[in-house]
Each structure stands twice: as structure tokens, then as C-alpha cells.
Amino acid sequence: MAFEQLKLIPPILRALAKENYTKPTPIQEQAIPSVLEGRDLFGCAQTGTGKTAAFLLPIIQLLSKQQEQTSGKHVIRSLILTPTRELAIQISDNFKSYGRFLNLRSGVIVGGVSQKAQEQALEQGMDLLIATPGRLIDLMNQGFADLRHVQILVLDEADRMLDMGFIHDMRRIIAKLPVKRQTLFFSATMPLEITSLVDSLLTNPVKIEITPVSSTAERIKQTLYFVDKPNKLWLLIDLLQEKSIESALVFTRTKHGADRLVRGLTKAQITAQAIHGDKSQNSRQAALKNFKQGVTRILVATDIAARGIDIEELSHVINYNLPNIPETYVHRIGRTGRAGLSGIAISFCEYEEIPYLKDIEKLIKLKIPVTEDHPYPMTINESTPNAVSVIKTSVTSSEHGVTPGQGDNSTRSDSTGRKGTSEGSSRRWRRRS
Template identity: 65%
Template sequence: MQFSQLHISPSIIRALEHEGYVEPTPIQAQAIPPVLEGRDLLGCAQTGTGKTAAFAVPVIQLLSADRSAAAGKRKIRALVLTPTRELAVQIDESFRTYGRNADLRYLVVYGGVSQKPSEAHLKAGVDVLVATPGRLNDLIGQGLVDLQDLKIFILDEADRMLDMGFIHDVKKIIAKTPEKKQTLLFSATIPPEISKMADSLLVNPVKISVTPDQPTVEAVEQYVYFTDRENKPALLAHLLKNSGIESALVFSRTKHGADKIVRLLHREFIRAESIHGNKSQNARQTALNNFKNRTTRVLVATDIAARGIDIDELSHVFNYDLPEVPETYVHRIGRTARAGLGGTAIAFCDYDEKPLLAAIEKLINKKVTVVEDHPYPMLIHTPRPRQQQGRRKSPDGPPQGGKPKAPAAPPARKSAEPPFEWPNRPQRPGGGPPAFGRRPGRRPARRKNNSYR
């Protein structure tokens, strides 16, 4: 099947062909026709399946066909909500690419940057708004965004919205939209809360499901290196230096860990940058652009920051830390198998991560190939002692990093004699020594002018 068979306008087809797209992906072939018919849609699909074009292409065509909106100030007629800044930028770029021949205005808004430039565009009028929930709620609260003319609402990565705690913000935004509108909801998974939201949002929706997990797994060559945690940096540097890897995306479990990996790679004279939530938007976008144009060889990312990273022909993905959620592993390695392309996924596994590897292999229903011939094999074959409140206990000494505790004092010996009591003296409430010279529980009277009479 080709795009021309999906009743797409010639101007959009020219834009797609300019990007080298001739045949639609499965989700595009299933989603574009019902969206063009004005139907609500529930799509179960992950990033990397061509999902963005599945809603961007028909939305551009529907808005372009409504010429009445071109007169006067442009009103927001299509809204795309997405969880991360990077994904918002990617979606905005896709709309501009596919709609290069359409007379439409696009705008992307997200937190972490000044909203002043966005204010000018909003006042001039836009047709398609791509936004993250937090910044959009701020703009609505300031009266800068009006959604009363909205025709199409797209909620992308709904499960990630739930994971990141944005669902409350999303519901507030939905409450500001007109009841009569076309709604498209996309999610990699459909947990109960997302299913409940879909039931309340969608009217007689078309349901499509494109699950690339197994095809992605089959398309990626997967390897695991068993090594000790302390040797992971050296192993990563060794592979990057000796395996002919031109560019690689490395996943770290934490933001601090991502920065640490970058510092270690710099010591080995390997060009690397990190991208995570503590970075400013400008820094994140610069790092991403440097990686795309090959100025940076290695991009180290956390899972949330990596959402929306769309890089053609990425050959290698490293799981420096194995994820605690098995599905996250599939999402990660899918970065190197975009739209059917192959790639290589390499995982590092220390002794404590073996249960995580077992859970991953159970999910993908196959064993990951073990590479045994490398210079940093696993030497520790026992679980590490758990840390208690940040301090490790030595097997035969005090907690490391602290002073030895003084031996506990022996319990006081009980006397056979009764305790001494003051005879005929008033006692303080609750016990204690006697209150001489005044009644119990009373404070002395304050004297005037600090003088005695």
C-alpha cells in the first residue's frame, strides 16, 4: 500500500515523498482513514511505529480543507498534548514537515523556557498547538490560550502522562475544551485509569492496536555482558573504542548516573553529553542536536528524557543499568529499530541485576546472547549488602563513615530505701524540686516601672 491509496491530498503526499516516505507503516494505514472520516480513535502503539504521522497527516488535511477558518485571526483548532518537552518539539517538527505545503500556523509550548515568544505567536493566532500539560495550564490560567474553537484533540503517550503524574493537569485542560470535538488517544499500554479516561473521552471510537514489541525484539541483535558494577565504565569505554561504534545511545537509571557516565567517557577522550530532567531545555536541545549531527558520539539519557528522541539509523543502544520495569527495556532497544530498521542492543548486568535480566527474558520470550570473551568478567557472585539509610555496616566494626559508639552505661541499681521527700513543702505540678517562696504553678507578679516600692 502507498500513501496515495489513503485519500491523502497531493500537497501532503509531495511533502511525504520529499522525506522519502512512500509506504505507510501499519499504524498509519489503520489510523489515517478513520481520522479523515472524523471518527474518534483509540490507538495502542509505541514510539517508533510512525505514530506521529498517523495523526499529523490527517489533521493537516482536515484543517486545510476548512477554508472558513483562514479568514481573520487564526483560532486553535487542533491541540496535541504530550508529556515531555523533547517529544513536543519532535511532534511540532513533524507537523511543519508534513504540512510544509499547507497554509497552517503551528506552535509548540513547553516549560523550562521563557513564554514571551509564545505569547506573540498566540496573539497572532495559530491553527495547531503542541503542548506539555504544565505550560499549557499556565497559559490557560493567564488567559493567553482559548480552546473554545477546538475541533481536534490529540492525547499522545497517555500512559506516560499517568506515570509522570500529569493526569490531573490533563483533566483540567480537557475541561476547557468543547464537548463536541474529535478526540484521538494514543498510548503504548492501556492501564485501567487510561481505559476509564478513554471511555469518558471517546465516542464510539475506532480501536487499533499495533504492538511492535516482538518485531522490535526480533529486529535487534541483543547481547548481555556480565560484569561487576565497578567495571561498567571501563567496559563501556572499551567497547566504544574497539567495536567500531560510530554513535550510541546509553541509558542510565538516574540523572546523577548519567552525568557520571559522561565524565568517565570524557576521561577516555570520547565525546559524550547527557540529557535528563535537571538540564535546561536549551541544554537538552543542544545535546540532542549535537548527537543528531554526529558532533557528539555518545548521548547518555534517562528514560523520561529519552521520550521523543527520534534518530534515524541509530546503530547501538546500551543498557548501562538494566531497567526495573521489563517493558522499559523493549522501549529502550526500540530506539535502534525505528520503522523496521535493525540495530544492536548491549546490556551490562551485575550480580544484583540478574533478576531484572530474567524478567526481561521472560517478557521477550527469548534468551539474550551472553558475551563471555571480554576483559571485565563478573568476579562478584554474591549479593551486595543492603545499605541502611546511606551507611554500610562493616562485618566486624561500626558503620562505615561514623565514629564508634560508646558502650552503653550499665542500668542503675535500684535502692532498697524509699526516695527522700521534702516535708510539708509544696511541689511543682508533675514533680520536681519544691517551689520555695510562692504558690505552685504561679508566676511572680510583674512589677511596674521596674522599681520596688
């Protein structure tokens, strides 16, 4: 099927040609006609499926047809709620690209920057507002945001907004919208809270499910390393000696852990930057730009900040910490292997994370292949999986300018349960040719 068959107007088709879009993805093929008909829609789709265009293209068309009737100062005609600044900016960029041949105005409302320009944009009115819930609530409370004219609401990455605690903000925002509206709801996963929210917000929706959450992209090669906490940094440094890893997106569980890991990699002369919620918007955008342009080799991110990071031809994703929510694993590794390309997902698993691993493998219905031949195998423990070659190992010395455990700021437990560095022989960091 071609985009022309979806009854998109010529200005949008011209924009798609400029973007080198040749044929719609499955979710675009199914969603666009329904949205153009004015139907409510629930889409369950993972990252990389083309869902942003699936809702933006028909919204642009609908807005362009009714522009003269509803435009004006303070008027917001459509609203997209999204969990992170990065995702909001990405959606805004896509809107401008797809609507480049139409006279439509958009605005972005996010935290981390001065709100003055946002106040002025809201006063002028806009066809599409893309916002994170927290900042939008702030501006609503101050009387700057008027949502009474919104015709189309999009909740994007709804599961992540729930994970981030935005559920109350979402409900407060929705309460200010007209009851009669079109609602489009997108989520990568389907927990019970999402099902309940869909039932309460949507009216007779079209339901589309693309790539079940339990599946992972077939083109992604997955591998697992069992490793003690203090040795994670050393193992990562060792792996990054491989020239085939030109760049990698590395996930940590916490913001502080991301910063510590960047310091450790930097001391090992590996260029790295962190992107997380405590960074300013300018800092986050600069880090992302440097990574995309190849200035920075490693981008270390938390799950919250990683939503909205869209990097073409990303070959490697590394789980420095396994996520405690199995669906998050699927979302993380989906950052690679996009647009028909192959990808590699590497995961580290420490003793405390073994329950997370079991949940992940249960969800994806796959045993992740274990790489046993590496310098830092997991310490002997009664509960260590049989797949691991249990070798008591220790990394001492700071010959490379980094302290063992620096990337995780934690101690290890040896086979006797004692914390600290075991007294066995030290293993040197080896440099691979």
C-alpha cells in the same frame, strides 16, 4: 497500498513525495481513513512505527478544509499533548514538513524557555498547538491559553505522561476542552490506567494495535553483560573501543547518573553529552544536534528525555542501567533497528537489577543472550544467575583519569556482603584493537 489510496489531498501527497515517503506503514494505513472520517481513535504502537504521521496527515487535511470557518485571534483549532520538549519539537517539525504546501499555523508550548514568545503566538491563534502539560497549565492559569475552540485532541505517548505524573494536568486541560471533539489517543504500552483513561475519554473509538508491547524488533540483536556496579564504567569504556560502535544512545536511570557517566567518558577521551530534564532547552537541543551530526559520539539520556529522540541509522543502544519498568526496555531498544535497518542493544545488569531482568525477559518472552567472556564479570553471590561465570574481580587504580564506580556513584558488595572495593588482584582496562 500507496498514500493516494488513503484519499489524502494533493498538497499533502506532494509533501510526502518531498520527504521520500513511498508507502504507508501499517498504523498509517489503518489510522488515516478513520481519522478523516472524524472517528475517535486509540492506537497502541511502539516507537518507529510511523504513528506521528498517522495522526498528523489526516489532521492537516481536516484543518485545511475548515480553515476559513474557524481561524482567528486566540483560536486554537487542534491540540497535541506530549510528554517531553524533544517530542513536541519533533512533532512540530513534522507538521511543518507535511503541511509545507498549505497555509497552516502551528506553535509549540514547552518549559525550559522564556514564555514571552509563546504568549504572543497564543494571542495570534493557531491551527495546531503542540504542548507539554506543565507549561500549558501555567499559561492557562495566566489567561493566555484559550482551549474553547479545540476540535481535535491528540494525546501522544500517553503512558509516558502517566509515568511522569502528568495525569492531573492532563485531566485539568481536558476539562477545558469542548465536550464535542475528536480525540486521538496513542500509547506504546497498555497498563490498566491507560485502559481506564481510554474508556473515559473516547467515544466508540477505532482501536488499532501495531506490534504488541511484548515483542521486540526482529532486526535488533540483544546481548547482556552481568557486571558489578563499580565496574560498569570500565566495561562501557572497554566496549567503546570497538570501532564498529560509531555512535550510541546510552540510557541511565537518573539525571545525576547521566552527568556522572558523561564526566567519566570524557575523562577517558570519549566524546559524550547528557540530555535530561535538568538541562535547559537550548542545551538539550545542542546535545541532540551534535549527536546527529557526529560531533558527539555518545548521547547519555534518561528515559524521560529520550522520548522524541528520533535518530536515523542509530546502530547501538546501551542500557547502562536496566529499567524497573519492563515496557521501558522495549521502548529503549526500539530506538535502534528503525526503518528496516539492523540494530544492536547492549544491556548491563548488576546484582540489584536481576529482578528487573527477569521481568523484562518475561515480558518479551525471550532469554537475552549473555556475554560471559568479558573483563569484569559479576562478583560471586549465592543469587547470581547460573549463566554467569562468577569470577571475583576488582578494578583499582585511576590510571585512565576516572575513578571506579564514577559512572554510578555507588559501592559494591563482595561475596561476604562487605561494601567497597574487594582486595583481589586488579584488572587493567584493556584496549581492543
